Amino acid sequence: MSYQVLARKWRPRNFESLVGQEHVVKALRHALDEQRLHHAYLFSGTRGVGKTTLARILAKSLNCETGISSRPCGKCSACLEIDAGRYVDLIEVDAATNTKVDEMRQLLENAVYAPSRGRFKVYVIDEVHMLSTSAFNAMLKTLEEPPEHIKFILATTDPQKIPVTVLSRCLQFNLKQMPPPAIAGHLARILGEEKIAGETAALGLLAQCARGSMRDALSLLDQAIAHGGGKVTEESVRAMLGAIDDTYLYTILESVARRDAKALLAVAEEMQSRSVAFDGALLELGGLLHRVALAQAAPDAVDAPGSLRERFAALAKALDPEDIQLFYQIAIHGRQDLPFAPDDFAGFTMTLLRMLAFATEERGAGERAKSGGEKGAEATSAPGAPHPAAAFDGDWPRLANALNLGGVAKQLAQASALQRFDGESLELCVPPAAKHLAEKGFQDKLRGALQEHFGKPVRLTVRVGETGGNTARGRAAAAISQDAFVRDLVENFDATIVESSIKPAQ
Numbered sequence: 001m002s003y004q005v006l007a008r009k010w011r012p013r014n015f016e017s018l019v020g021q022e023h024v025v026k027a028l029r030h031a032l033d034e035q036r037l038h039h040a041y042l043f044s045g046t047r048g049v050g051k052t053t054l055a056r057i058l059a060k061s062l063n064c065e066t067g068i069s070s071r072p073c074g075k076c077s078a079c080l081e082i083d084a085g086r087y088v089d090l091i092e093v094d095a096a097t098n099t100k101v102d103e104m105r106q107l108l109e110n111a112v113y114a115p116s117r118g119r120f121k122v123y124v125i126d127e128v129h130m131l132s133t134s135a136f137n138a139m140l141k142t143l144e145e146p147p148e149h150i151k152f153i154l155a156t157t158d159p160q161k162i163p164v165t166v167l168s169r170c171l172q173f174n175l176k177q178m179p180p181p182a183i184a185g186h187l188a189r190i191l192g193e194e195k196i197a198g199e200t201a202a203l204g205l206l207a208q209c210a211r212g213s214m215r216d217a218l219s220l221l222d223q224a225i226a227h228g229g230g231k232v233t234e235e236s237v238r239a240m241l242g243a244i245d246d247t248y249l250y251t252i253l254e255s256v257a258r259r260d261a262k263a264l265l266a267v268a269e270e271m272q273s274r275s276v277a278f279d280g281a282l283l284e285l286g287g288l289l290h291r292v293a294l295a296q297a298a299p300d301a302v303d304a305p306g307s308l309r310e311r312f313a314a315l316a317k318a319l320d321p322e323d324i325q326l327f328y329q330i331a332i333h334g335r336q337d338l339p340f341a342p343d344d345f346a347g348f349t350m351t352l353l354r355m356l357a358f359a360t361e362e363r364g365a366g367e368r369a370k371s372g373g374e375k376g377a378e379a380t381s382a383p384g385a386p387h388p389a390a391a392f393d394g395d396w397p398r399l400a401n402a403l404n405l406g407g408v409a410k411q412l413a414q415a416s417a418l419q420r421f422d423g424e425s426l427e428l429c430v431p432p433a434a435k436h437l438a439e440k441g442f443q444d445k446l447r448g449a450l451q452e453h454f455g456k457p458v459r460l461t462v463r464v465g466e467t468g469g470n471t472a473r474g475r476a477a478a479a480i481s482q483d484a485f486v487r488d489l490v491e492n493f494d495a496t497i498v499e500s501s502i503k504p505a506q
């Protein structure tokens, strides 16, 4: 019994079985059923999203012996031969390997001859952006006055590189990357049909790793079946993919939420001792941050697997939504910069430390006790609570960032330093250079936001004077100038920090 790879065995043979791309399928079916056919179609999209699969289904729809329809029969010789890849009037060319103008010209010269068997001669040109300019010119001639019996189906991962003269003669469809849940669902259906046991978490990992490509997902599933000896378990898939043990990522984010650099370095060292791939770790850290952000925006939308459910929920509570955006950026950039780091461990730890350096001030419980700051109702709340409690701990720069404000009123809050607060009235001070921010209208807006925050009216006074840098803006500037990456730029590349361009995280 020969084993057929899943990607080939489960390649969709009709529009009904195609997963995703509903918008494209709908338009194509409509055109086919209305017999409103175009001469040239262009499918763009990243690799493995189904461009050539769609092209073949379209070719069948055009040449099925039962007639042009969006439901080719799948049984006539045209359908069967197209499925088998040996239909004489379907000419498939990979432009990545056929870039020579002569070959292309030859191909297009033959296009004038009527099809041998079918209604149409269908040219499927994959990676069409790789054609040379002269090959494009040869194609353009045919596209300008296409014989009735010709259809072009062009596929590309890079539509920007196609001359606009060609683009304008094509009906364009952009194929989307498939979301991991859709991929995981499809894998589950296939395993069901194949009568192979598979764990949901394992399929989720495979779907993540496939990064939007169904073809890659199926090929990974093939590997996973082989690797797991006929079963697809989370454990074996994790081992196969070299996937990072999620608990490391949770520990990292928990440490960041506590602003605990020591714990952060400890987990990085442990990962190093277990030879965890740091590139993959940053990728998955970005993935976890994304899921936490989704959980904050729509609490029922995302969940974590059983054993991590509570920790996931705690992270969603503890991390500030703005910080999550920032950490996500830092993780993605850190991954990009990894090849330039002295070594992967250095690149990884610097990325984690950068999260601490740029996080909005959120004093952890330990630090609060140490600094002997106000211990009111807030001291009993969880460290890193997402919103400031109505009690005010005196940290004006932090409150200034958190207030529900926009525009100039927000700038006023962020440029000012606290002079005095007694629970009833708040006195602020703005530097002379920023006194234009202190106009009455902006003060009124700030007063409104304070009232909203404290749940009662607050008397606000704004004076002009020296702030000593103890403002949200000053704090952001200090954090930036302390950042190793920025320091590196300043010291080695003569960069200067334009302080007025620094904005605290909004």
Ligand SMILES: [Zn+2]
Binding pocket: 063, 064, 065, 066, 072, 073, 074, 075, 076, 077, 078, 079, 080
């Ligand atoms: Zn047919």
